Amino acid sequence: MTGALQRFLPLVVTTAVLVVGFLICAAQFPNFASWRVVANLLTDNAFLGITAVGMTFVILSGGIDLSVGAVIGFTTVLLAVLIEQGGWHPVPAFAVALIAAGGFGAAMGGVIHVFQMPPFIVTLAGMFIARGLGFVLTTDSVPINHPLYGELNDMALRFDFGLKLTLPALLMLGVVVAAVVLAHWTRFGANLYALGGNRQSAELMGVPVARTTVAVYGLSGLLAGLAGIVFSLYTGAGYSLAATGVELDTITAVVIGGTQLTGGYGYVVGTFVGVLIQGLIQTYITFDGSLSSWWTKIAIGVLLFVFILLQKGLLVVWAGRGGEPAEA
Amino acid sequence: MTLSAPGPARNLPQYGALIAVLLANWLLFPDFFAIRLQDGRLFGSLIDVLNRGAPVALLAVGMTMVIATRGVDLSVGAVMAISGAIAATMTGAGWSLPAVLAASLAAGLLCGLWNGVLVAVLRIQPIIATLILMVAGRGIAQLVTEGQIVTFTSPALAFIGSGSFLTVPMPVVLTIVLLAVTALLVRATALGLMIEAVGINRLSSAGAGVNTPVVLVAVYVWCGLCAAVAGLIVTADIRGADANNAGLWLELDAILAVVVGGTSLLGGRFGLVLSVVGALIIQSMNTGILLSGFKPEFNLIVKAGVLLVVLLLQSPTLTLFLPRPRGARPIGTVKPPVAPTSGGAKP
Amino acid sequence: MTASTAPPSAPLLAIRGLSKAFLGVQALDGVDFTLRHGEIHALLGENGAGKSTLIKTLTGVYQRDGGTVALEGREIAPRGVEEAQRLHIGTVYQEVNLLPNLSVAENLFLGRQPMRWGLVDRGAMRRRARAVLQPYGLSVDVTAPLGRFSVATQQIIAIARAVDMSAKVLILDEPTASLDAQEVAVLFKVMRTLRSRGIGIVFVTHFLDQVYEVCDSITVLRNGRLVGERRTADLPRLDLVAMMLGRELEAAAHRIDLGPAELDSRPPLASFKGFGKARSVEPFDLDIRPGEVVALAGLLGSGRTETVRLVFGMDRADKGEATVDGRPARLRGPRDAVRLGFGFCPEDRKKEGIVGELSVRENIILALQARQGWLKPIPRRRQEEIADRFIRLLDIRTPDAERPIQLLSGGNQQKALLARWLATEPRLLILDEPTRGIDVGAHAEIIRLIERLCADGMALLVVSSELEEIVAYSRRVVVLRDRRHVAELRGGEVSVERIVAAIASETPNPIASETPNIEVRQ
Amino acid sequence: ADKKLVVGFSQIGSESGWRAAETKTAKAEADKRGIDLKISDAQQKQENQIKAVRSFVAQGVDAIFIAPVVATGWDSVLKEAKEAKIPVVLLDRQIETKDPSLYMTAVTSDTVHEGRVAGEWLAKQTGGKCAVVELQGTVGSSPAINRKKGFDEIVAKNPGMKIVRTQSGDFTRAKGKEVMESFIKAENGGKGICAVYAHNDDMAVGAIQAIKEAGLKPGKDILVVSIDGVPDIFKAMSEGEANATVELTPNMAGPAYDALIAFKKDGKAPPKWIQTESALFTPDTAKAEYERRKDAY
Ligand SMILES: Nc1ncnc2c1ncn2[C@@H]1O[C@H](COP(=O)(O)OP(=O)(O)OP(=O)(O)O)[C@@H](O)[C@H]1O
Ligand SMILES: Nc1ncnc2c1ncn2[C@@H]1O[C@H](COP(=O)(O)OP(=O)(O)OP(=O)(O)O)[C@@H](O)[C@H]1O
Ligand SMILES: [Mg+2]
Numbered sequence A: 001m002t003g004a005l006q007r008f009l010p011l012v013v014t015t016a017v018l019v020v021g022f023l024i025c026a027a028q029f030p031n032f033a034s035w036r037v038v039a040n041l042l043t044d045n046a047f048l049g050i051t052a053v054g055m056t057f058v059i060l061s062g063g064i065d066l067s068v069g070a071v072i073g074f075t076t077v078l079l080a081v082l083i084e085q086g087g088w089h090p091v092p093a094f095a096v097a098l099i100a101a102g103g104f105g106a107a108m109g110g111v112i113h114v115f116q117m118p119p120f121i122v123t124l125a126g127m128f129i130a131r132g133l134g135f136v137l138t139t140d141s142v143p144i145n146h147p148l149y150g151e152l153n154d155m156a157l158r159f160d161f162g163l164k165l166t167l168p169a170l171l172m173l174g175v176v177v178a179a180v181v182l183a184h185w186t187r188f189g190a191n192l193y194a195l196g197g198n199r200q201s202a203e204l205m206g207v208p209v210a211r212t213t214v215a216v217y218g219l220s221g222l223l224a225g226l227a228g229i230v231f232s233l234y235t236g237a238g239y240s241l242a243a244t245g246v247e248l249d250t251i252t253a254v255v256i257g258g259t260q261l262t263g264g265y266g267y268v269v270g271t272f273v274g275v276l277i278q279g280l281i282q283t284y285i286t287f288d289g290s291l292s293s294w295w296t297k298i299a300i301g302v303l304l305f306v307f308i309l310l311q312k313g314l315l316v317v318w319a320g321r322g323g324e325p326a327e328a
Numbered sequence B: 001m002t003l004s005a006p007g008p009a010r011n012l013p014q015y016g017a018l019i020a021v022l023l024a025n026w027l028l029f030p031d032f033f034a035i036r037l038q039d040g041r042l043f044g045s046l047i048d049v050l051n052r053g054a055p056v057a058l059l060a061v062g063m064t065m066v067i068a069t070r071g072v073d074l075s076v077g078a079v080m081a082i083s084g085a086i087a088a089t090m091t092g093a094g095w096s097l098p099a100v101l102a103a104s105l106a107a108g109l110l111c112g113l114w115n116g117v118l119v120a121v122l123r124i125q126p127i128i129a130t131l132i133l134m135v136a137g138r139g140i141a142q143l144v145t146e147g148q149i150v151t152f153t154s155p156a157l158a159f160i161g162s163g164s165f166l167t168v169p170m171p172v173v174l175t176i177v178l179l180a181v182t183a184l185l186v187r188a189t190a191l192g193l194m195i196e197a198v199g200i201n202r203l204s205s206a207g208a209g210v211n212t213p214v215v216l217v218a219v220y221v222w223c224g225l226c227a228a229v230a231g232l233i234v235t236a237d238i239r240g241a242d243a244n245n246a247g248l249w250l251e252l253d254a255i256l257a258v259v260v261g262g263t264s265l266l267g268g269r270f271g272l273v274l275s276v277v278g279a280l281i282i283q284s285m286n287t288g289i290l291l292s293g294f295k296p297e298f299n300l301i302v303k304a305g306v307l308l309v310v311l312l313l314q315s316p317t318l319t320l321f322l323p324r325p326r327g328a329r330p331i332g333t334v335k336p337p338v339a340p341t342s343g344g345a346k347p
Numbered sequence C: 001m002t003a004s005t006a007p008p009s010a011p012l013l014a015i016r017g018l019s020k021a022f023l024g025v026q027a028l029d030g031v032d033f034t035l036r037h038g039e040i041h042a043l044l045g046e047n048g049a050g051k052s053t054l055i056k057t058l059t060g061v062y063q064r065d066g067g068t069v070a071l072e073g074r075e076i077a078p079r080g081v082e083e084a085q086r087l088h089i090g091t092v093y094q095e096v097n098l099l100p101n102l103s104v105a106e107n108l109f110l111g112r113q114p115m116r117w118g119l120v121d122r123g124a125m126r127r128r129a130r131a132v133l134q135p136y137g138l139s140v141d142v143t144a145p146l147g148r149f150s151v152a153t154q155q156i157i158a159i160a161r162a163v164d165m166s167a168k169v170l171i172l173d174e175p176t177a178s179l180d181a182q183e184v185a186v187l188f189k190v191m192r193t194l195r196s197r198g199i200g201i202v203f204v205t206h207f208l209d210q211v212y213e214v215c216d217s218i219t220v221l222r223n224g225r226l227v228g229e230r231r232t233a234d235l236p237r238l239d240l241v242a243m244m245l246g247r248e249l250e251a252a253a254h255r256i257d258l259g260p261a262e263l264d265s266r267p268p269l270a271s272f273k274g275f276g277k278a279r280s281v282e283p284f285d286l287d288i289r290p291g292e293v294v295a296l297a298g299l300l301g302s303g304r305t306e307t308v309r310l311v312f313g314m315d316r317a318d319k320g321e322a323t324v325d326g327r328p329a330r331l332r333g334p335r336d337a338v339r340l341g342f343g344f345c346p347e348d349r350k351k352e353g354i355v356g357e358l359s360v361r362e363n364i365i366l367a368l369q370a371r372q373g374w375l376k377p378i379p380r381r382r383q384e385e386i387a388d389r390f391i392r393l394l395d396i397r398t399p400d401a402e403r404p405i406q407l408l409s410g411g412n413q414q415k416a417l418l419a420r421w422l423a424t425e426p427r428l429l430i431l432d433e434p435t436r437g438i439d440v441g442a443h444a445e446i447i448r449l450i451e452r453l454c455a456d457g458m459a460l461l462v463v464s465s466e467l468e469e470i471v472a473y474s475r476r477v478v479v480l481r482d483r484r485h486v487a488e489l490r491g492g493e494v495s496v497e498r499i500v501a502a503i504a505s506e507t508p509n510p511i512a513s514e515t516p517n518i519e520v521r522q
Numbered sequence D: 001a002d003k004k005l006v007v008g009f010s011q012i013g014s015e016s017g018w019r020a021a022e023t024k025t026a027k028a029e030a031d032k033r034g035i036d037l038k039i040s041d042a043q044q045k046q047e048n049q050i051k052a053v054r055s056f057v058a059q060g061v062d063a064i065f066i067a068p069v070v071a072t073g074w075d076s077v078l079k080e081a082k083e084a085k086i087p088v089v090l091l092d093r094q095i096e097t098k099d100p101s102l103y104m105t106a107v108t109s110d111t112v113h114e115g116r117v118a119g120e121w122l123a124k125q126t127g128g129k130c131a132v133v134e135l136q137g138t139v140g141s142s143p144a145i146n147r148k149k150g151f152d153e154i155v156a157k158n159p160g161m162k163i164v165r166t167q168s169g170d171f172t173r174a175k176g177k178e179v180m181e182s183f184i185k186a187e188n189g190g191k192g193i194c195a196v197y198a199h200n201d202d203m204a205v206g207a208i209q210a211i212k213e214a215g216l217k218p219g220k221d222i223l224v225v226s227i228d229g230v231p232d233i234f235k236a237m238s239e240g241e242a243n244a245t246v247e248l249t250p251n252m253a254g255p256a257y258d259a260l261i262a263f264k265k266d267g268k269a270p271p272k273w274i275q276t277e278s279a280l281f282t283p284d285t286a287k288a289e290y291e292r293r294k295d296a297y
């Protein structure tokens, strides 16, 4: 097997799993194999996908960011408060939200680097703070009625064959493409992989560790902020409890997408596929519609397990033997 | 780092933080240290801290060893729910206490075994391996209770939650016992060394002949057991199994306790007692918030603020500025400064 | 033959009074060091003398406690590697510090990728990577992840990277530790070319031959202090050794001379028949008898490491069978091997050998404890006895046995690993590049120790790139080529020339093409 | 049409016994009417609910029921349902929208009103003089906000009534108990507390245990009033340990099906709000109510 194919094997496998999963669903339910379902997958998971891209960068660099869900929630509240209570126009509000979210992430990165504290803990505290700030702004859920929201929501790219890509979906696709470029065609991207591969070696090779750490958490915050904007478009409201638990969903998506939590190995595109796989699981369960709350949870767990096994199994079959990098 | 600094000095940040938080509570609420006897059982805010802190402390005991092997167990909250659901349902169906306890604990062990096999044999990354049970486990618990809060009236089971032994509340007693057993198990045998070795370098350990799969499975099994005991306590405490909420998000508290206690998330050296101290720090903070009368909207911010301060005090960077006994173990960094940060971090 | 550029008045690099202390150790104590333009300068000293610390302090990995550094007369104080690189100082640190997850090309150009239109020009990067590696005769797939290549290849890549970056100063900390003679020759050619361009090179090694082959001057450190600086030409070998050790080297060990007949008459301790593994090593036969030293010789990537990993069960053989003491033996993992009384010091000590944060004591008793099982802990007192005994026996330089092993110097870590296995009193000890990074004094001691143990009946299986070393103590040499056991030399046949001949036959260009292997070692 | 009606129901989750009962009743009532009910459990997340609704639209169901986890943020997804001509019924909670035509009807109780009923009962019981401790629901959740709002209205009208402490008990028994323990300690061993008002019964049950363990008598030393009407609170009332609860019926789907069937048959649009009763229950009827309910849950 050639080197290139081998390196992209996890990616190929994950994509194969997605396609097989979709075919199984389509065989089982009428109406499943439709452009509408495909469009829904993209639109409904847009905020998740955008967040997951940021998370991929953080995880590639060997860290983790548990604050993203809370940052999304905070962003929606901030937007609602600025637009509805402060009478702002959405565009400057978006800018402020992005700056706040990015700054928040960068600050966490700074703390992680300067005080050499584990990212898990710093971002957990970040999660408390972001949720807490949301509560302090308002505990109510605030509808956003600005006309621009309506217009943005109606914006969509329609294709003749029936596919309709909404603004959130387009944003996500754009972010994924930009992220691929960032990861593989910039020095920043290389530094990220280096940091995740081995922090000490990276430092000895002259990678600017401080700058990269701050930047990657800043980027994750920024993308969480963008996801917050998408979320507020998607729901047309601000709510401090919005997007709880999204951090775990994104981490799951990143890992299903073939990225190693230990850092250094993985692809943004894989994460995108991982997000779609998760969305597919949910759509499947909804189409089925017969599962009680508990069977839903069990089914999600089992399907997750099956996907992971499938991935491992395919890797073993195709690579001859565990094609993953050795864990150490 | 683990230079042979005298024990207490090394643990200064943790004990110091605990004392500071307790003192802060006392300032907020002058009766904080008041203790009296109520129905043959110690009663007072300080006792509440111990009593309410017990489940997280128990989780932290198991979690410490999992984290020492460079893993993490997100499923402990769900395992608590499962063990509680089984206990309440079986008690309701008229089973005897020993049978109920045996079944609940066995469920915990089984969950741990599942996690351990996924991590050690199938080599799935611990976060994801245990995430599976975190999601599905709560479903299983709800399946047992059929979504209801299953209540029971058996005083025998309730005793575990609200009874007392020599005036000490049972949850506290159980925590102390389990902590002692665990400490004995790892420190009186070579298990502790092997756990640390596996956590620091799995390849090297395997190469030295350490049975890494067995060590890994063992810590997850033990963690499952600890979670099951914690689940019994919370179920017994409210005399009912609340499958949806029992132990919800407690895995994060447990991880936090372990980290506050100074065990690195990257595995290696661990301190069981310190993790329990970590759990107590967190609980004192929670109790303090409740006693303070702040609006609940501020709970999270206060908690995050206090946490950051506690952790910052242990940061290796700050220790450069603060006088500190030699060899004090900084939390957070993981590796001793073989290649200390260059760049701005230096004074 | 030295500098063609006009020598400026100031030396290229002038270090004065450099000091650095770690917790409880004064690693550098007022050291002076001068590097001139167009000079190859050896930095020598025992394990733990402070060589690596000097280099790391110089390049800003560690912040110095005192002293000054001047580059071409201008004071510098780099606060990090990045800054040192900007000052045109390129360094290969002692442990290969590259990133296994990045491709070869990315490793070579990390932080200085060729750019086009604001983006990394990956095509140009690949082309330039091939060009950079070309002088070393290494034509690898530069897009393959670095981790797939053997330590030796990685080391060459690290050297190529540093060379490509150092317009003024090149620092090499034990770059030759796992290279074989041919590769060393290539490296020296490159170093000489650089020297002729006026670049100054700092060269750390424990191989004195190499010092005399390429170095112009020598600086010796002992216990963090400067012992002295000499011109190579003015310093006879014995004096150099005395400078390093602070004493005379005891008479060289002389090899045990058990007659082949005597040894061959012993029943084999372990024997392997048709042992092999697909895509790793072709099936081979190998008998190891008590008291003998069997060496594996071959070029980089010839399959020596794979062979010994199979023997120890680190990789699982899929063909053939193993017999120990005449009985079929199961070798499904290192645990089986340890139970059979095998021990194994791996090639990559950082990744597969040491348990970094554990103390020296714990590292030493780890294998013994693992063999006894977790239920029977070795009492603390006994652990300390064992640790202290080996610290003394192998002269491991550490303030005390409780120091985390990762804080020891590279050579001392290697000795502690050896101690780990010696503590189990193994019947068969497998050493992959055992003397890598070990200083001359310790080297001699280790060889003496090994011979004593062999005399007591221990068998030894050694992989080494040092043919002299192999010849010095082994009576049987298995030669590998292209992952196949191709020849076996015994008794009187063992000589450097014969080994080289066996390696070289039919091999047109030995290191020309190392293809990455699909397999990943777990 | 003879074809079986297909209804998609986006349920919040099963965070409480009440919620599980609502789901159970919805299924039972659907079976009674021969309706094919597809339930999607959102695990307490709005985004999952929105996804479910969009899936239902893609699937082409005949009607969509939503038990909205939060009041805002439904406009755009409801617009999609409307474009697909699928009628939407809201269950048990209202939403905030500028365009009421987005849904057909809402079957809910009035959560602000529930708080009022509880407050009024307490004011009457104590002659308008009472130091109340409040166990709030999850911070930011709409029942918590509204039940607080309704209760606060009554407190404001009674100068003798005061909320001395208020904290979140997250709607759970365990937290209810923990918070109550600290309230008792903070208020002079519970002597300063006249009543506890809990935003749901589960927290009240937890609080009752805390009161007992502090050596006080719940229902006497400290009055207990809460909302929901789950079986356990009736049991507590029959044992004299709780004083009042405001019922929130779990049968929200039944009236919704009826409205839907009527609409499908002759296009008759139901009223915009089908309000369920918020009846107050006290210990006198507790025993009978407990027997009546214990199987519905
Ligand atoms: N990061 C560190 N922390 C504490 N002590 C250290 C550290 N690095 C090195 N030392 C100590 O400093 C001394 C010098 O070590 P150094 O690595 O410089 O030796 P060396 O001359 O390079 O030896 P070798 O030939 O074995 O590589 C040793 O005693 C070592 O234990
Ligand atoms: N970690 C690894 N993963 C995959 N393949 C490897 C790894 N290390 C080495 N190889 C490959 O295995 C083959 C045999 O290498 P091996 O290390 O056994 O050779 P060797 O004779 O010991 O040489 P060396 O001097 O490099 O150790 C080489 O082609 C090498 O590229
Ligand atoms: Mg060195």
Ligand SMILES: [Mg+2]
Residues within 6 Å of the ligand: C150, C304, C305, C306, C347, C432, C463
């Ligand atoms: Mg080798």
